[in-house]
Amino acid sequence: xxxxxxxxxxxxxxxVLHRQDPRFKLIESIIFIAMLFAAQNFTAIFxxxxxxxxxxxxxxxxxxxxxxxxxxxxxxxIFSGVLNLFFITGGELLWQWQFISIYENGIExxxxxxxxxxxxxxxxxxxxxxxxxxxLTDAIENLLAPLKKVKFPVHELAMxxxxxxxxxxxxxxxxxxxxxxQKARGAQLDTGSLKVRVKALVPVLVPLFVSAFxxxxxxxxxxxxxxxxxxxxxxxxxxLKSAAIDGVCLTVTLVVAAAVIAVGFVPWII
Amino acid sequence: MKIIEATNLSYAYxxxxxxxxxxxxxxxxxxxxxxxxxxxxxxxLGSNGSGKxxxxxxxxxxxxxxxxxxxxxxxxxxxxxxxxxxxxKVGMVxxxxxxxxxxxxxxEDVAFAPENLGVPPDEIRVRIDNAMKTAGIYKYRKHAPHQxxxxxxxxxxIAGVIAMEPECIVFxxxxxxxxxxGREEVITxxxxxxxxxxxTVILITHYMEEAAASDRVAVMANGRIVAxxxxxxxxxxxxxxxxxxxxxxxxTALAYQLNQNGWDLAPDILDEQSCAFAIADYIERHSKG
Amino acid sequence: MSAVTxxxxxxxxxAGTPFEAAALDGTDFxxxxxxxxxxxxxxxxxxxxxxxxxxxxxxxxxxxxxxxGKDIWxxxxxxRAARFEAGLVFQFSEYQLFEETCYKDIAFGPKNMGLSDSExxxxxxxxxxxxxxxxxxxxxxxxxxxxxxxxxxxxxxxxAMQPRLLILDEPxxxxxxxxxxxxxxxxxxxxxxxxxxxxxxxxxMEDIARFTDKVLVMSDGKVLLYGDTEDVFAEDGVxxxxxLALPQITRLAxxxxxxxxxxxxxxxxxxxxxxxxxx
Numbered sequence: 001x002x003x004x005x006x007x008x009x010x011x012x013x014x015x016v017l018h019r020q021d022p023r024f025k026l027i028e029s030i031i032f033i034a035m036l037f038a039a040q041n042f043t044a045i046f047x048x049x050x051x052x053x054x055x056x057x058x059x060x061x062x063x064x065x066x067x068x069x070x071x072x073x074x075x076x077x078i079f080s081g082v083l084n085l086f087f088i089t090g091g092e093l094l095w096q097w098q099f100i101s102i103y104e105n106g107i108e109x110x111x112x113x114x115x116x117x118x119x120x121x122x123x124x125x126x127x128x129x130x131x132x133x134x135x136l137t138d139a140i141e142n143l144l145a146p147l148k149k150v151k152f153p154v155h156e157l158a159m160x161x162x163x164x165x166x167x168x169x170x171x172x173x174x175x176x177x178x179x180x181x182q183k184a185r186g187a188q189l190d191t192g193s194l195k196v197r198v199k200a201l202v203p204v205l206v207p208l209f210v211s212a213f214x215x216x217x218x219x220x221x222x223x224x225x226x227x228x229x230x231x232x233x234x235x236x237x238x239x240l241k242s243a244a245i246d247g248v249c250l251t252v253t254l255v256v257a258a259a260v261i262a263v264g265f266v267p268w269i270i
Numbered sequence: 271m272k273i274i275e276a277t278n279l280s281y282a283y284x285x286x287x288x289x290x291x292x293x294x295x296x297x298x299x300x301x302x303x304x305x306x307x308x309x310x311x312x313x314x315l316g317s318n319g320s321g322k323x324x325x326x327x328x329x330x331x332x333x334x335x336x337x338x339x340x341x342x343x344x345x346x347x348x349x350x351x352x353x354x355x356x357x358x359k360v361g362m363v364x365x366x367x368x369x370x371x372x373x374x375x376x377x378e379d380v381a382f383a384p385e386n387l388g389v390p391p392d393e394i395r396v397r398i399d400n401a402m403k404t405a406g407i408y409k410y411r412k413h414a415p416h417q418x419x420x421x422x423x424x425x426x427x428i429a430g431v432i433a434m435e436p437e438c439i440v441f442x443x444x445x446x447x448x449x450x451x452g453r454e455e456v457i458t459x460x461x462x463x464x465x466x467x468x469x470t471v472i473l474i475t476h477y478m479e480e481a482a483a484s485d486r487v488a489v490m491a492n493g494r495i496v497a498x499x500x501x502x503x504x505x506x507x508x509x510x511x512x513x514x515x516x517x518x519x520x521x522t523a524l525a526y527q528l529n530q531n532g533w534d535l536a537p538d539i540l541d542e543q544s545c546a547f548a549i550a551d552y553i554e555r556h557s558k559g
Numbered sequence: 560m561s562a563v564t565x566x567x568x569x570x571x572x573x574a575g576t577p578f579e580a581a582a583l584d585g586t587d588f589x590x591x592x593x594x595x596x597x598x599x600x601x602x603x604x605x606x607x608x609x610x611x612x613x614x615x616x617x618x619x620x621x622x623x624x625x626x627x628g629k630d631i632w633x634x635x636x637x638x639r640a641a642r643f644e645a646g647l648v649f650q651f652s653e654y655q656l657f658e659e660t661c662y663k664d665i666a667f668g669p670k671n672m673g674l675s676d677s678e679x680x681x682x683x684x685x686x687x688x689x690x691x692x693x694x695x696x697x698x699x700x701x702x703x704x705x706x707x708x709x710x711x712x713x714x715x716x717x718x719a720m721q722p723r724l725l726i727l728d729e730p731x732x733x734x735x736x737x738x739x740x741x742x743x744x745x746x747x748x749x750x751x752x753x754x755x756x757x758x759x760x761x762x763x764m765e766d767i768a769r770f771t772d773k774v775l776v777m778s779d780g781k782v783l784l785y786g787d788t789e790d791v792f793a794e795d796g797v798x799x800x801x802x803l804a805l806p807q808i809t810r811l812a813x814x815x816x817x818x819x820x821x822x823x824x825x826x827x828x829x830x831x832x833x834x835x836x837x838x
Contacts (some may be wrong), residue, residue, distance in 0.1 A: 040740030206657035220367035226383040237381035515737035546814035
């Protein structure tokens with residue numbers, strides 16, 4: 001059951017988005033988020049959402065996948081939508097029943113909010129769907145590089161992300177194994193009250209931590225043996241190279257962003 | 271030419287009792303003299319706690335001797351300015367393949383050491399492709415480690431060390447956690463590195479069949495080297511090996527047992543072919559007489 | 560009477576995904592009570608999947624598991640009872656240790672059975688003695704012990720449940736030769752003292768040869784061979800096909816046979832020596 005969890009799912013492919021420089025993709029994603037929050041009216045958010053659809057088409061990723069990614073956060077989206085719906089006042093009073101009332105502005109804000117969150121998650125998912133975690137790590141390290149000047153541990157952060165990505169599957173497998181071993185000694189891990197279940201986790205967590213620490217110290221030793229001494233003087237197998245297409249994509253994104261913002265200032269557009 | 275030269279080497283882990291007085295750990299070395307010729311294949315046998323892993327860690331400066339010296343290609347491991355050069359000359363492969371793979375993609379991991387050494391990207395590509403081909407894992411270069419078998423993972427670790435272009439590799443029980451197929455894959459790779467690439471191999475193992483294939487076997491017990499010689503010299507001393515809690519090949523044990531009962535087989539039989547020949551010869555000689 | 564019988568056992572991994580594969584494909588297998596049975600096969604042959612069915616850790620896709628006369632997936636059967644009747648020791652079992660002291664860790668299984676404190680105490684001490692877990696270790700943390708010592712504590716933790724069927728997945732893997740000897744000899748002695756049924760999953764054909772009466776050879780989720788150890792070892796062609804290497808001593812016997820010296824398929828060095836000396 002633990003094996004079903006996948007973090008930052010990546011679907012290998014050969015689309016323009018897949019081949020794009022991850023740094024540009026990351027910047028474009030940030031611009032997209034900014035776009036969503038800068039959108040002042042329905043037309044603006046519609047344009048931004050349309051842009052997300054367009055990006056999915058370019059990345060050759062099915063929209064259904066985006067919806068799948070929404071599933072876990074669906075309750076949260078509905079909750080915030082409902083909250084906005086009932087508690088925002090202003091505009092015309094549309095419906096009232098006892099103490100519950102819905103105003104025009106409530107509907108507007110609720111719809112706005114839901115579309116914004118959905119588009120946000122869909123956009124971020126597209127980034128991980130088309131970018132391998134390693135490329136993403138490289139991009140973050142590269143983009144944050146200027147922060148090294150203020151002693152921000154950029155390399156260490158990237159190395160931590162790399163190692164975490166490497167060991168997540170290993171630790172999930174290990175957790176499964178330890179759970180089976182304790183069940184074989186009669187441990188009850190999936191039944192009983194919350195208190196019983198939390199207590200039942202001790203036989204799983206202790207061995208897991210012990211093993212994780214052992215792995216960490218082994219790994220540190222192995223890294224030292226392979227001449228690791230921090231980020232200084234290190235080269236990389238893959239150097240990030242941008243191509244003309246990256247410039248084109250960034251330009252398109254910027255143009256759309258400008259349009260979204262501009263639309264917000266036109267008074268007669270809703 | 272010697273790649274590693276240890277003289278009067280002693281090592282004690284810094285264990286202290288509650289009064290702050292240093293106590294002797296169990297895993298300590300006492301006055302070891304040991305040298306390894308360039309290009310040779312040396313096995314180190316010994317039961318758990320005999321000090322063999324500690325010795326391995328002294329060979330590339332992960333540990334520095336309490337007493338005595340270790341020279342790697344003439345460089346003293348105590349000299350911190352040389353440490354980087356020592357480590358790139360003497361690579362290490364450990365027991366648990368999972369705990370030495372750093373990156374989530376095979377080729378990324380193999381590139382780790384050359385990246386640390388500051389090798390230019392184009393040359394890294396060449397080095398890792400060669401290393402992965404030598405270790406026989408080139409076709410898995412885009413795989414994630416958890417998709418591979420134990421033997422394949424251990425060969426990824428080996429490729430990661432080869433990419434550093436070391437002159438010597440120390441293998442610390444590289445097959446202890448593997449199934450027979452994985453063991454075979456790893457040992458074949460180790461032998462190939464020695465024979466075809468001329469890399470000096472120091473193989474620490476429990477498995478006498480792995481040691482039997484080397485040029486030289488050293489046996490450790492209680493922090494000392496108690497025997498050192500060719501595999502046939504070492505294994506023919508069945509009594510001593512058993513006393514040290516070590517195995518000998520089954521046919522060697524058989525020859526020993528038969529000789530105890532008045533047969534006169536050569537004591538240094540290691541493989542079944544020569545054993546079958548010797549037994550058939552003995553029976554023929556005695557049935558005629 | 561049979562300790563455990565599986566009938567037409569099938570187990571499908573990742574059903575409905577592109578990775579769908581049958582780990583067990585119609586496995587029929589019976590272990591008689593009191594037998595010492597070896598289970599061999601290369602990695603991925605289905606051995607580990609099979610043994611995890613015998614104590615109900617895995618639920619078969621189809622087929623039945625009958626443990627000491629009871630269908631463990633029948634209505635009204637508490638699956639936890641299967642865990643106590645069929646004790647399963649995992650590979651590298653020292654990773655399951657978690658308690659502050661070895662005593663508490665060994666007591667974990669018996670406590671889960673709901674036994675009284677005095678009964679738990681008796682069982683812990685018996686199991687510790689059977690695995691030569693020293694008295695002074697019982698009050699120590701298991702994490703202060705060496706690898707081989709931890710392994711024995713972990714084994715004692717399963718023995719303390721006093722299962723009638725004991726399943727061991729590679730109990731000696733990763734230990735040095737004297738550690739292997741110790742663990743395997745203790746298991747063998749435990750079996751003769753307590754008359755339990757033992758299933759030993761192992762890659763070491765030498766260990767299988769030395770200790771077992773019968774051998775089950777698995778390949779691709781199916782039973783390839785099942786019979787008396789010496790008979791199975793005589794099938795060198797089939798074993799080679801399954802990717803299994805005979806012990807050196809058995810290989811020697813086969814070479815001698817070709818030279819006209821017949822000593823059968825001896826399982827140990829002692830047996831081979833005895834037969835050669837009596838020629």
